[in-house]
Amino acid sequence: MKQLELLDWNPPCLVIAFPMAKRVGKVRRVAEVLSVKRGAAATNYWKQVVATLGGQTQRAGFNRDTINREPRALHDAVQRELCLQSGHGQRPGGTAA
Numbered sequence: 001m002k003q004l005e006l007l008d009w010n011p012p013c014l015v016i017a018f019p020m021a022k023r024v025g026k027v028r029r030v031a032e033v034l035s036v037k038r039g040a041a042a043t044n045y046w047k048q049v050v051a052t053l054g055g056q057t058q059r060a061g062f063n064r065d066t067i068n069r070e071p072r073a074l075h076d077a078v079q080r081e082l083c084l085q086s087g088h089g090q091r092p093g094g095t096a097a
Contacts, residue, residue: 016066020053021073030074031081049074 020026030049034042050071057067 016062016070019073020070021077027074027077027081031078031085034078035082035085 033045037045053071053074054067057070062070
């Protein structure tokens with residue numbers, strides 16, 4: 001009895017060994033730098049970070065969707081870190097109070 005080809009099919013997968021949003025040191029450093037820069041200086045720094053990230057993902061051979069998705073994930077992680085560093089949203093005495 002011959003096995004159906006459908007059962008041999010494996011969906012394609014994409015493994016990102018070190019996604020930018022999970023690089024805690026990088027996220028913290030970018031947040032630290034952005035916390036002291038304002039206006040055009042902050043914008044230029046962010047553009048530099050995104051350009052570097054785009055180059056890294058492109059050289060690694062990732063597809064266009066991944067190259068576009070990584071900066072957004074990094075942006076979200078940096079924004080969370082900026083909130084943590086500023087203490088924004090924290091209640092005096094902690095959240096259990």
